[in-house]
Amino acid sequence: MVFNRNEDGFNNRSFFSLLMAPFRAIQDWLKDAISGDDSFRSDQGNVIVRFITLPFRLLWGFLVFMVQAWTTSRNGIAFLRGLPAFGIIAFTPFLLWLVNNYSRQISVGPTIGYHKMHLRNGADEYAQLFSKKLVELEPESKEYKYMMAEDYARNGDIGKATRIMEFLAGSTDITPTALVSSPEPTDTGNPLDPPTTDDSSDPDVDAAAESAEPEKYAQAHVWLSQQLIRKQRMEGMDEAGNTKAMAHLRAAIAADPENIRAKVNLVDLYLTRARSMGPDSGEYKEEEYIENLKLARESLEALTRFQNFNRMEQVLAMPQLVDVCVKLGDDAAAKRALNDAASKVTRIARLNPEIYEIWFSLVQCAVALKDYKRADEFIKTGYQNVKTQETRRKIMQLSSLVFIQNADDFKDITIERNFRLRLFALCKAIATNPRDVKIYDRLEDYIDVDVDEAQREVWLRNSILDCPIPGVVHILIGTRELIRGDVVAGKTSWDIAQHQFGTTEFVIHRLLSIAIRKEPKYGEGDLLNTALLLFPDQYMLYETRGAIKKGRGEFTEAIKDFEFVIDKVPDLITVQKHLADCYEAIGNAEKASFHESRVEELLDQVDQKQRDLYERELNKL
Known part of the structure; x- marks a missing residue:
């Protein structure tokens, strides 16, 4: 007898195979009904069909059992003898599917784990071996093929990675063949295998590329566009490469309209092209410049008007939208975008107040519109809402940065705010590089703030509460106390600074030098000697x-x-x-x-x- 089993595990010539024929017919009919054609052969489809047909399987198995029991014997022993047959007939196909599916999953899980482990450890070559193993275990998986292409790219084989991505993208009319730095073999076979000189095509890979789901194409298109953009940044802007990159990104968005990475890259590409043609480029092309800004604006509006506004890319796109509207001369649209950002981003800020990028986005929106009062309000709101000291310091540093970059436009902000912004900027600079002599020369501007001495003293002491580097403020206060002759108060402030700020010799030395340069009598009198007596280890004073x-x-x-x-x-x-x-x-x-x-x-x-x-x-x- 020929031992030939079908998909249900039964001998084709057996009596039970004939009895199960109606069940197989029902199962095939359900497959066709669900899929609409004869190609429904995925694991998910099979398990759905098997669950749906389980009642029919149980009923038919029971009837087969009754027939077997009746034909064998009419007593109870025959009934018990037929019970195993009932279980085998009813459940064997489903058990076979479970064994087949979960045995594969048992192999895939550890392989993914090893792949991630080698990536974390920087062992890219070993990671590539495991991604190839994943493709062998799941030959239909687009994710694993994409993973394998990334491993090839990490190991320097851009040509092979590009070929895999082209298969996944399924659109050879816009493939960036110029990315392949060295001539690749002319074979059109499976790019997942090592290069060969055989010109024959691999039908399995071709079929996989043709039948891939559209959303799986999107990431491949994004990857191909990124390679083109990276190549252009290294070799210079090229219109043909730009066009190909845009075609890839549009294809990615068409395949997956919610692919935010593709939208962000497309915006960056438009803005890069606009900068290369803008007024500051040396080759001003007004029409092309405005056209690229308009395209960037459309993409930014699409990116920021998603129903679910909850991605950091969307938050950071808001200041770009305001800036583009300003460059296009549409102040009304820029104000609407600023108000939209204030509404959407502030709503996110209430849920995640400790994320610095959220406040950065709001401040940059206001700065792009030159609304510095509102920028100042956003900074104050952020500072009041965050709890962690690190985020508070970043926000105050942002305040200093905004002030330094736009100092001439801060005329409407109060003198006190101006004073504090200057002070915080200088404190940050001193803490970052205390030996930069230019910083201390700028302290003269701080000392010469147009306000009376008593008011300046109050502001200085109040600044300790929210200054990012309070130790520097204590040094300033101590120096001023010594200049006035209050040795005890000066020593107290310097001691606090020494405790908070660490090494203060150079800072104290520079501040005293400024004081002596402004008032030579301080060098002639007891100020310096007093400082040496108070701090004999502060060698810079010598x-x-x-x-x-x-x-x-x-x-x-x-x-x-x-x-x-x-x-x-x-x-x-x-x-x-x-x-x-x-x-x-x-x-x-x-x-x-x-x-x-x-x-x-x-x-x-x-x-x-x-x-x-x-x-x-x-x-x-």
Whole structure:
């Protein structure tokens, strides 16, 4: 007997196979009814059909059991003997499906886990092996093929990754063949296999590409467009490449209208083209510039007017929309977009107040429209609503950034707000790079705020409560107290600053230098000596005293102070320069030459930008 089993697991020539023929006919009819054709063969479809036909299976199995029991014997033993046959007939096909499906799932799950693990560890080559295994286990899965293409790209094989994406995208008329840096084999076979010289096409891969679901195409189109955009950024703008990238993105949006990544990339492409043709590009093309801005506006409106406004890409698109409307000269539309942003983004902010990007988006919307009062209101609202110190500091830094970039447009903001914005910007700059001498020169602008001394003092002390770097404010207060002669209050403020801010020597030194430059009597009196008595370990103060003695012609005494500083920190360029000048003044050419050479050595160790700053500072000595 030929042992040939059909899909239900029964011998085609057996009596039971003939008895189950009506059930198989019902099952095939249901498949066709659900799918509309004969191609409904997916696992999901099969399990639906098997559940639907289960009552028929049970009933028919019971009838078969009754027939078998009646034909075998009329006693109860025959009934019991027929019970296993009933179970086998009724449940075997379903059990076979379960075993087949879950055995595959048992293999797929760990494979995905290993793939993710190798990606996290940076082992891209091993990750590629597991993505190939996933494609072998699930040859119809577009997600795993997409995953495999990404692995090829990570490992530098852009050509093969592009070919896989082209198959997934299913549209060879807009494929970016220029992305393949080296000639690829001319085969049209399965790109998921290693390259071969065989020109024959693989029908399985072709069929998979043709029958892929549209929403699975979208990500492949986005990937292909990103490769084109990346290539153009490296090699320069190219109209043909631009057109191909846009075609891919439009195809992605057509296949999946809710694909936000495709919409964001399309907006970026329009804005990039507009910038390349805009007034600041050197090749102003007014018509093309306006046309690209209009296209960007349409895409931004589509992106921001989704029914579910809950993605960060949508939030960050709002300031872009306002900016584009302003550039098009449509102030009314820009104001509507700003109000729309204030409504939508603020609603999200109530649910997620700690997300800094939300407040950034609101502030940038107002800045794009040059509505600085509203920008200031958004900053205040954000600061009041957030709880974490980190987000608060970011918002205050944003406040400083907005002020510095648009200082001339802040005339309508109160003097106090202006004062605080300046102060916060300087505090942030000092905390970031306390040795940047340009920062301290800008402190003179802060000191010269047009307001009476008492009011400035009140504002300064109030700023401690919400300043991102309160230690710097305490240093300012301590310096002012010492200038006024209140040694106890000055020491208290400097002690607080030392505790909060850490190393304060350079900051105190620069602030005292400013005070002495503005009022030379402070250097002649007890201010500096008082500071040295209060903080004997603040060695930078000795540089200040040495510079004062050098200015008075007391070169020998000045050398003592400078040598004390050099013993502590030998790499201070300004102190080395002071020593060179002092030794030259007293006629010690050898030591003067030594310290001049040290200055040159130290300048050679910094980058050009810092070198320029130091040279300007040395010229002032």
